[in-house]
Amino acid sequence: MTLEQLIAAAHQEGASDLHLEPGLPPAMRIRGTLRPLGEPLPSATLLEFAHQVIPEEHWADFISRRSADLSRALRGVRCRFNVFHTARGIGFAIRLLSSFQATIDKLNLHPDFKKLVAHQHGLILVSGPTGSGKSSTLAAFIQEINLTETRHILTIESPIEYTFRPRKAYIRQREVGRDTPSFEQALLDALREDPDVLMVGEMRDPETMRLTLSASETGHLVLATVHSSTCAEAVQRVASAFPAEIQSAVCSQLADSLIAVISQRLHFRPELNIRVPECEVLIATHAIKNFIRNRDFFKIPSALETGADHGMWTFQRYRNWLDSRKTWHIPQAGESAESEEVEMASAPLPPVAPKAKPAKPSAPPPVTAPRPGERIEIEPVEGGWEKILKKLE
Numbered sequence: 001m002t003l004e005q006l007i008a009a010a011h012q013e014g015a016s017d018l019h020l021e022p023g024l025p026p027a028m029r030i031r032g033t034l035r036p037l038g039e040p041l042p043s044a045t046l047l048e049f050a051h052q053v054i055p056e057e058h059w060a061d062f063i064s065r066r067s068a069d070l071s072r073a074l075r076g077v078r079c080r081f082n083v084f085h086t087a088r089g090i091g092f093a094i095r096l097l098s099s100f101q102a103t104i105d106k107l108n109l110h111p112d113f114k115k116l117v118a119h120q121h122g123l124i125l126v127s128g129p130t131g132s133g134k135s136s137t138l139a140a141f142i143q144e145i146n147l148t149e150t151r152h153i154l155t156i157e158s159p160i161e162y163t164f165r166p167r168k169a170y171i172r173q174r175e176v177g178r179d180t181p182s183f184e185q186a187l188l189d190a191l192r193e194d195p196d197v198l199m200v201g202e203m204r205d206p207e208t209m210r211l212t213l214s215a216s217e218t219g220h221l222v223l224a225t226v227h228s229s230t231c232a233e234a235v236q237r238v239a240s241a242f243p244a245e246i247q248s249a250v251c252s253q254l255a256d257s258l259i260a261v262i263s264q265r266l267h268f269r270p271e272l273n274i275r276v277p278e279c280e281v282l283i284a285t286h287a288i289k290n291f292i293r294n295r296d297f298f299k300i301p302s303a304l305e306t307g308a309d310h311g312m313w314t315f316q317r318y319r320n321w322l323d324s325r326k327t328w329h330i331p332q333a334g335e336s337a338e339s340e341e342v343e344m345a346s347a348p349l350p351p352v353a354p355k356a357k358p359a360k361p362s363a364p365p366p367v368t369a370p371r372p373g374e375r376i377e378i379e380p381v382e383g384g385w386e387k388i389l390k391k392l393e
Helices: 003-012 043-053 056-065 134-148 183-190 206-217 231-240 244-257 286-293 297-305 315-324 384-392
Strands: 017-020 027-030 033-036 067-074 077-085 090-096 122-127 152-157 170-175 197-200 221-226 258-269 274-283
Touching: 003 017, 003 043, 003 067, 003 077, 003 090, 043 077, 043 090, 056 067, 122 134, 122 206, 122 231, 122 244, 134 152, 134 197, 134 221, 134 258, 152 183, 183 197, 183 206, 197 206, 206 221, 206 244, 221 231, 231 244, 231 258, 231 274, 231 297, 244 258, 244 286, 258 286, 258 315, 274 297, 274 315, 286 297
Parallel strands: 122 221, 122 258, 152 170, 152 197, 197 221
Antiparallel strands: 017 027, 017 090, 027 033, 067 077, 077 090, 258 274
16 A cells, blocks of 8 residues: 555545554554554555655755654545654654644633633643644634634644634744754744734743743743643743752742633544534633742642632533533534635745736836835725635746
8 A cells, every 4th residue: 555545545544643663553543442454565665755855955854863853635535644763674753633624612621721812922832742633722722712802823843733824813933954944943933023912832842832922921921832741840840850949030020911721622423423522621820820920830739629609620520510511513524624724835936927918017106115104005905815815826
């Protein structure tokens, strides 16, 4: 089987991940469980797959680093590839991304999540283990802003998983390794690029965390992910990533900028035949900010239990809400985001047909410079960025 056929088969089975290893049959992760697919693959076949996925100009980097992260659409399915060397040869870990444009409603998240992205500045952390849907939740937040507000959104990802078509917002997406050498450099650049909303794909090291916290303090709404299983662990993980002598200052900085922490995990609901996010939500009230500032992280779980009036959710309360929910979004087999999603500009632009010359071109009106203090009126464009892009197409 070719790589495209394997991905198409995994997509048809509803798999979230596809694993390829020399000498072993392909394995699909369906509803959290691994299942074999077909016959064992030889190492030569996987080497050919790697050449197919990794561009020739990046092959030398792959050989030196022994791994590569990238995203690509194959057979109409957008995938995130991690290609790496193992004891048997070259292996693949492929994440099959959603075929529809992620939104808060389509992910079956609580409607109150829409209130979080209405803030103009601050930090929202999304945490959870690997494969818990953090990237999809961030994409839903970005799309919510895109559909409702005229703001400049800048995303920094490694690699880009969801692509966005500007609606009301002005969106730029940068991929680490392709558009910028590192998260650190992209965050330094971001402060000079006039963003209103900044999305950081993952906070992996103290320097990235420091720059992310600084951005959230300077008038930007920052969305970021961190690996942890609860909200209290997420906050503690950020603080403990720094040396002990500066943790007090970091906790004060985190307390001042934090809006909310969302910890999530996916739970399969057999009556719907889909996996739904179960969330724990921590809202940065005055009490929570004091706990973080004083590093009393052990007090956060009890504050979550009693914080329902402030919009906080424990996993159990959120599960009870899911059990009582009446309306659900069930992704359909043919559903896609074709009208809402565009590929990144990696291919050359198509040639433009020459326009026919008019018989008698009229002379353009004279252009005069405005006088000092003169107000220049610019006619607004109806329909936002969507209408402009349609005209360009």
